[in-house]
Amino acid sequence: MLQQRSSSLALALSSSLRRSLLLQTSSSTQxxxxxxSIHADASSGAKIxxxxxxxxxxxxxxxxxxxxxxxxxxxxxxxxxxxxxxxxTASQGWLPARITPYQNLSLDPATCVFHYAFECFExxxxxxxxxxxxxxxxxxxxxxxxxxxxxxxxxxxxxGDALIDLIGKFVKLDERFIPQARGYSLYxxxxxxxxxxxxxxxxxxxxxxFVIASPVGPxxxxxxxxxxxxxxxxxxxxxxxxxxxxxxxxxxxxCIVPQMQAASRGFHxxxxxxxxxxxxxxxxxxxxxxxxxxKETGQNExxxxxxxxxxxxxxxxxxxxxxxxxxxxxxxxxxTERKFTMKELADAADEGRMIEVFGAxxxxxxxxxxxxxxxxxxxxxxxxxxxxxxAIAQQMxxxxxxIQYGDEDHTWSHKVL
Amino acid sequence: MLQQRSSSLALALSSSLRRSLLLQTSSSTQxxxxxxSIHADASSGAKIxxxxxxxxxxxxxxxxxxxxxxxxxxxxxxxxxxxxxxxxTASQGWLPARITPYQNLSLDPATCVFHYAFECFExxxxxxxxxxxxxxxxxxxxxxxxxxxxxxxxxxxxxGDALIDLIGKFVKLDERFIPQARGYSLYxxxxxxxxxxxxxxxxxxxxxxFVIASPVGPxxxxxxxxxxxxxxxxxxxxxxxxxxxxxxxxxxxxCIVPQMQAASRGFHxxxxxxxxxxxxxxxxxxxxxxxxxxKETGQNExxxxxxxxxxxxxxxxxxxxxxxxxxxxxxxxxxTERKFTMKELADAADEGRMIEVFGAxxxxxxxxxxxxxxxxxxxxxxxxxxxxxxAIAQQMxxxxxxIQYGDEDHTWSHKVL
Numbered sequence: 001m002l003q004q005r006s007s008s009l010a011l012a013l014s015s016s017l018r019r020s021l022l023l024q025t026s027s028s029t030q031x032x033x034x035x036x037s038i039h040a041d042a043s044s045g046a047k048i049x050x051x052x053x054x055x056x057x058x059x060x061x062x063x064x065x066x067x068x069x070x071x072x073x074x075x076x077x078x079x080x081x082x083x084x085x086x087x088x089t090a091s092q093g094w095l096p097a098r099i100t101p102y103q104n105l106s107l108d109p110a111t112c113v114f115h116y117a118f119e120c121f122e123x124x125x126x127x128x129x130x131x132x133x134x135x136x137x138x139x140x141x142x143x144x145x146x147x148x149x150x151x152x153x154x155x156x157x158x159x160g161d162a163l164i165d166l167i168g169k170f171v172k173l174d175e176r177f178i179p180q181a182r183g184y185s186l187y188x189x190x191x192x193x194x195x196x197x198x199x200x201x202x203x204x205x206x207x208x209x210f211v212i213a214s215p216v217g218p219x220x221x222x223x224x225x226x227x228x229x230x231x232x233x234x235x236x237x238x239x240x241x242x243x244x245x246x247x248x249x250x251x252x253x254x255c256i257v258p259q260m261q262a263a264s265r266g267f268h269x270x271x272x273x274x275x276x277x278x279x280x281x282x283x284x285x286x287x288x289x290x291x292x293x294x295k296e297t298g299q300n301e302x303x304x305x306x307x308x309x310x311x312x313x314x315x316x317x318x319x320x321x322x323x324x325x326x327x328x329x330x331x332x333x334x335x336t337e338r339k340f341t342m343k344e345l346a347d348a349a350d351e352g353r354m355i356e357v358f359g360a361x362x363x364x365x366x367x368x369x370x371x372x373x374x375x376x377x378x379x380x381x382x383x384x385x386x387x388x389x390x391a392i393a394q395q396m397x398x399x400x401x402x403i404q405y406g407d408e409d410h411t412w413s414h415k416v417l
Numbered sequence: 418m419l420q421q422r423s424s425s426l427a428l429a430l431s432s433s434l435r436r437s438l439l440l441q442t443s444s445s446t447q448x449x450x451x452x453x454s455i456h457a458d459a460s461s462g463a464k465i466x467x468x469x470x471x472x473x474x475x476x477x478x479x480x481x482x483x484x485x486x487x488x489x490x491x492x493x494x495x496x497x498x499x500x501x502x503x504x505x506t507a508s509q510g511w512l513p514a515r516i517t518p519y520q521n522l523s524l525d526p527a528t529c530v531f532h533y534a535f536e537c538f539e540x541x542x543x544x545x546x547x548x549x550x551x552x553x554x555x556x557x558x559x560x561x562x563x564x565x566x567x568x569x570x571x572x573x574x575x576x577g578d579a580l581i582d583l584i585g586k587f588v589k590l591d592e593r594f595i596p597q598a599r600g601y602s603l604y605x606x607x608x609x610x611x612x613x614x615x616x617x618x619x620x621x622x623x624x625x626x627f628v629i630a631s632p633v634g635p636x637x638x639x640x641x642x643x644x645x646x647x648x649x650x651x652x653x654x655x656x657x658x659x660x661x662x663x664x665x666x667x668x669x670x671x672c673i674v675p676q677m678q679a680a681s682r683g684f685h686x687x688x689x690x691x692x693x694x695x696x697x698x699x700x701x702x703x704x705x706x707x708x709x710x711x712k713e714t715g716q717n718e719x720x721x722x723x724x725x726x727x728x729x730x731x732x733x734x735x736x737x738x739x740x741x742x743x744x745x746x747x748x749x750x751x752x753t754e755r756k757f758t759m760k761e762l763a764d765a766a767d768e769g770r771m772i773e774v775f776g777a778x779x780x781x782x783x784x785x786x787x788x789x790x791x792x793x794x795x796x797x798x799x800x801x802x803x804x805x806x807x808a809i810a811q812q813m814x815x816x817x818x819x820i821q822y823g824d825e826d827h828t829w830s831h832k833v834l
Contacts, residue, residue, distance in 0.1 A: 074615075074617075075616065075617055076527065076615045076616025076617050077615045077616075077617070079527060083526060102526070103526075104523045104524055104525055104526070105523070105524055105525075105526055105531075106521045106522070106523050107521055107522055107524070108521055108522075109500060109519070109520075109521070109522055109608070109627055109629050110493065110496065110606075110629060110631075113530070113531060114522075114530060114536055114608060114610055114666070115536065115538055115606070115608060115666055115669070116666050116669035116670050117534040117536060117665070117666035117667045117668075117669060117670045118670045119531055119532065119534060119670070121532055151674075152671065152674060153670040153671060153673060153674070154670070154673040154674055154677065187616075189527075189532070189616060191526070191531060191532060193531055194670070198491075198493050198494045199492065199493025199494075199604075199606060199631060200491075200492055200493050200494070201669055201672070201673070201676075201702055202673065202676075203673050203677060210526055212526050212527060214527075214616060234658065235658050235659075236656060236657065236658030236659050239653050239656035239659065240653065241651065241652050241653035242652075242653050242656065242659075242671070243671045248534070248667075248670070248671070249531070249532055249533050249534035249666075249667070250534045250665075250666070250667035250668075250670060250671060251534075251667075252532070252533035252534060252618055253533050253534045253535045253536070253570040253571070253611075253665065253667060254569065254570060254659070254660045254665070254667060255618070256570060256571040256618070256619065256620050257568075257569060257570070257571055259618075259619075260571065260620060285618055
């Protein structure tokens, strides 16, 4: 247990950060009991310097990498020639952005990111359309979420449009790494870390935001492959009032052992249940959707857990809900965000009402589920033998990829100019 | 959301680590529902190389630092001349330890510690006794806890005695930084981070264990100063089945905003409550003790929350419990580890049964509490006006420091030879 001198916490707050915090506090003074999470106000930044894309400096690599054959690309293992970096200090705000050759970070061993997990990130992709234009998919959602994540751990917020602008310039510079083929993309990893080099537990007075980029191939190179899940009842990923709805590093390391235990028993992923009721929350690091026939009405229903603070606010989740409301509701579907239990899913399977189940995330778009191991039984998720995906999962993948690759003109697709 | 290819998780497990995990799994196959946390078996390491202190190499600094005047020492801000480092790989195990000049870490921006919070640490101190010998306090407890923490996030475990041996050599080398005066010590920060440089979410195949050391002065330079707390009911630090009992970086960054909000309203620390019942768990980053008169029997009772997975297993907490059982029980005290609620404390205050409340941790040993803000009222914690500490807090500080500084000969004090 380490502990600052009792009087030093207030002193440790930089005046600007403290100003921001006080603003935040005043709006949350009406502290509602049992509120699900702190919604730090990302817009209440103090009046120090925000990101200014016009001040970008670029230092190009003198040793460009050779491109890997597309079939050898492995997620997150190889990176492009450059990286985008922005430093922040509590007194100055965001310093001018730099694009430099991809390079190591040199950090004092006392830097707070190593000790107290001051870190949050985003996952997003750049796609090449048929005309060779680079497109991002709903980057505003990623920027909003990164701001929410960073504010929750006392890291700085920023102007999302300014960062999108800079990411566009970075991707443009490294665009030769984006294979121009369906299923291929450039995975982008905006990351923010606290860089203060003291062991006192307090808000970091300096931070680094960096973006690295890794070319990736299709998640399912030979077509869908449905996964089997193990419901996890002995470990809990997130809790009301916790931080499970933010994209913090803190939410990931603790998930590995349960995932490895599921793998050791032959399952691809674990399924996180919550509470005595065994509510279905997330699968591994994806949101989960279930399509069932309603027990009373017989209506087709697409279910997913609500944003109650215990699940990540997935961009793909939001996109699926939006498309389902626009395009499946007219076909008679009911689209529902509500808590549902593992028993509800098992009952649907037992009673022949299960249609399909799938995960949703940036990497795979959708990931069909064949079966779920739960309480010493196997819940079949509606896939016929020999089939690797249900109709809704397939439809969603087609719709979303159609938008991502610019086949369908849509406001969600952001063209990099 | 990022997601590995569904088939790659199993592949990503190094064979040795997988062997370790399988061992772990077999012992936890009887998965008890609602178990509080995963107790990864720290002793089930695979038969790869453990830490071998005889292989230590030492490179001394050529630019020794000048010592700061003791009164200028600030916790965790200045460090000694050297650091101790050990690298681990899944295929080779622990590589030979190195003592080198204190220096920056150079890490690829894709390193997993920056993204998924693969990081855990310890806080412990080295003291100089009257004869000039260096002493550690219960270092075996820190080693056991670091092993539990690392196993919970799929980082490697190690031989605790071997690391204590190495830490002794490191402290000995930098002993001129330990002021020989009561209340002064050398704060030691063993830290383990995952160093694999890929973005796939899986068990790290490489890690770094390092120890840095910061000379510190007394927590209360001019005597105790009782703190005021704000009970936090809108955010939750830890939960059953989570990782709140491990010393992970992941448990710290999410605590800052609630702590800053308490500070903005004039409180020194926040007090973490849990559940509808509002159980009292921890204060800031310390364990909490309350001394009250039992409502029915009138007996003096020293209460602290049980190790149910939602509180850190504090070494100071354990030491206070041990000393209280040995030395206070014969004086008629009842020593109790059980869940207790904020309302119980408020009732004790209202009914004149409150004796005292204090936090317990490595930095301060004990930290007396004057009052707690809870539900728009103030709960007074038994301190008379003008007094800054209760008798039990003072007694515990004296007993524990007496052992730490070697005034009392005790098995808890580990002499560095």
